[in-house]
Amino acid sequence: MAVFGRALMKKEFMLDSSKTFLNQGSYGNAPRRVIECRTGYIRMMEESPDDYFRWKNEDFWLSMVQTVAEFIGSDPQNVVFVQNTTTGINAVIRSLNFEKGDGILINSWTYGNVKNICAYAADTRHVDLYYVDIPFPLKSVDQILTAYEEKLSKHQNIKLAIVDYISSMPPALMPVKEMIALCRKYDTLVLIDGAHTPGQLPLHLDQLGADFYAGNLHKWAFAPRGSAVLWIRPEFHHTIFPVVTSYYDKEVVYKNFFYQGTGDNSTYYSTAEALKFYQEIGGYDKISEYCSKLALDAANLLVKKWKTSLYPMPDNMLPPFMRLIRMPDHKWFPTFKTSADDRKNFCRDNMSLMKTVWERFQIQSVFISIHGQSWCRISASVYNEIEDYEKLADAILTLLDEEK
């Protein structure tokens, strides 16, 4: 079993090991061997492109789907690859037959891209968009469930609910099973935004009870960027089409997603190598044991050093490998007024702080504003160690000191 921490970073990852990376959650990081595997496919593709596209491509796809489907607890027939969760969600929303007056339900924590695609659907297809405003501070899971029940019972026209499995900002483990049950009660289709879940949670998609699920393999499952899955319940196999039509087959769902012209599917074909790595370094049990503890310890450390607090949410909603920590009160960490349904301002990157912390301290982390307050989102991955977060803590304290 591999040792976790910086030693693993040096041994297996392409990240510059003289620097500190606390943001596996945003873009993911694939180990060198996985990138090399991908490069091998690109090379094969370029050495004999016709051969690759006409005769090899499909076998690679089918074989990879088999491997990945097992990892996510699904029958291979329900799974197609897409570039990322955003694309998968776009495919579902664009394919579903919404009529004027049909509703889509999202919430204030819904990912920005998803809010955008829903807004686009609202404008172009006259769909009604409904929001659950998740209270701040959030005291219990029941507050979310009550708000959902209220919305669903009041607006029987809601056709689709998009539910995060683990939201991005704030990072939270949502009561997905209960939310699916509620949607079923009101005859609402459920699309799970599972961007953060492959690798961070064990998945049993065939039993989850959702209609659709999209999740990234390139975040916590160590695949190269541009590999994600879209899971489609069997009764929708002939309904959901990719956002780009290249090949149009009414019978076999995967063919439409697979055959996207002479596009580069090498990221998909490297997923088996990524999952092999995942298992080799300990699999879900060991990875979860290490990263969960590290996230907890790191959060405690930062809260203590900054004299702040965690984003206020119930303990049972803390996601395994991420935390959101309040920044100290200071002009570096601006606050401003916003409302939960303000798409543009609900969650904003603090780019100048990110840039400063990178340039001066060689630390990559995410600094954002939510509810008009300043926060830092940390990720704990297999290549991180507690010292990384000490560096982050000290960096911020240094900035604060300098301003005195």
Add this chain to the structure above:
Amino acid sequence: MSFGAEIRKDFVLDSKTIFVNHASCGALPLNVYNHRLGLVQKMESSPDVWFRLKSESMWKESIDTVAEFLGSKPSNLVFVKSTTVGINAVLRSLKLGRGDSILISSWSYFAVKDTCHELERQQGIEILYVDIPYPLKSKEQLLELYETMLQKHSSICLVLLDVITSVPPVLLPVKQLIAICRKYGKLVLVDGAHVPGHVEANLEDLGADFFTGNMYKWAYAPRDCAVLWIHEKFHGAIMPPVTGYSFYGEGEMWRNYLYQGHGDFTPFYSVGRAIDFYRGIGGREGILDYCSSLVTKAADLLVTRLRTFHYPLPEDMQTPLMRQVALPKLKKYPPVIVPPGEVKRKIHNMMTLMEDILNRFGIMCACVSVDNRAWIRLCASVYNEISDYEKLADAIATLVEEDEEIEV
């Protein structure tokens, strides 16, 4: 510049195979391949910096470079992964529905036809075809066919025109066709998949509303690198197929296309290196000088050796770098016989024949069935020489001999 076997070594292409099908998948120079991998390395060593701090400037810089190459204003140009994506973006964004028609042709690329029929199913748009006759006698005949269709069907909202069709490979009188469409007040979307690097492009002067073309075919960029040109008046209206990070409808158009969720966009950022390579080996003039005469010789060679004929086309409609030559009738590889008037499923790849030629003779060439006959669609690229086509002729001759043994 030494073309043929000499320059072949500068490509990633496998040395054991003869490739005479550049048009389908392009071919990547080692130089550009390594450059792209170098960008992947940078991206992997520091992803946040790459995506949050560098992406936008790399995008803009690459757009500036390719815009200049294609005679376009940078502000009208965005990257997309392929022409098919560009076409999907335009057709899916225009709010067409029941009562509206799109005009394509029997020569339109299969993915274009499929996209149109998907929209027919989803949105009730009518798909109309210009049925191009065999043989096509002249440019004028083609122009007349379009004029007739446009006169007859006032429901047509948009015309999808090729500059160079894939099968059969034909150079269409696109400016004249655009003029006819304009006369009838129709929107024009130009499928320029084969344009960049092959024929001169001056997108600002084209007179179209939309244009999309691949950089990875004749302009040596890595796969997943193409452009979509959008006339200024449509900048707010044409959204990419994937709505992503950018607050759609607000701000500059290009951000909608950059922020498509997370992925590897290094092919876009390699376009400068590809264009450098293209220019370094002689640019369009140098390349066409070699390749155009080579493909003409190659086609003549095959016609003579196989005792068949060229795909019948007016001389001024031959493309610079592609030709189509009839195959002898082979019992083992029959063409697809298509009912008269069939426009949608008129063109087929002859996969078994292509596979056999590749596996038995180590030659990759496109064999197609169209107009009820089997053909070879030939390409000539800088790494080809006449001996490639001599070997192809030998291979076909062998198949013909073997075929004569087969009893019907």
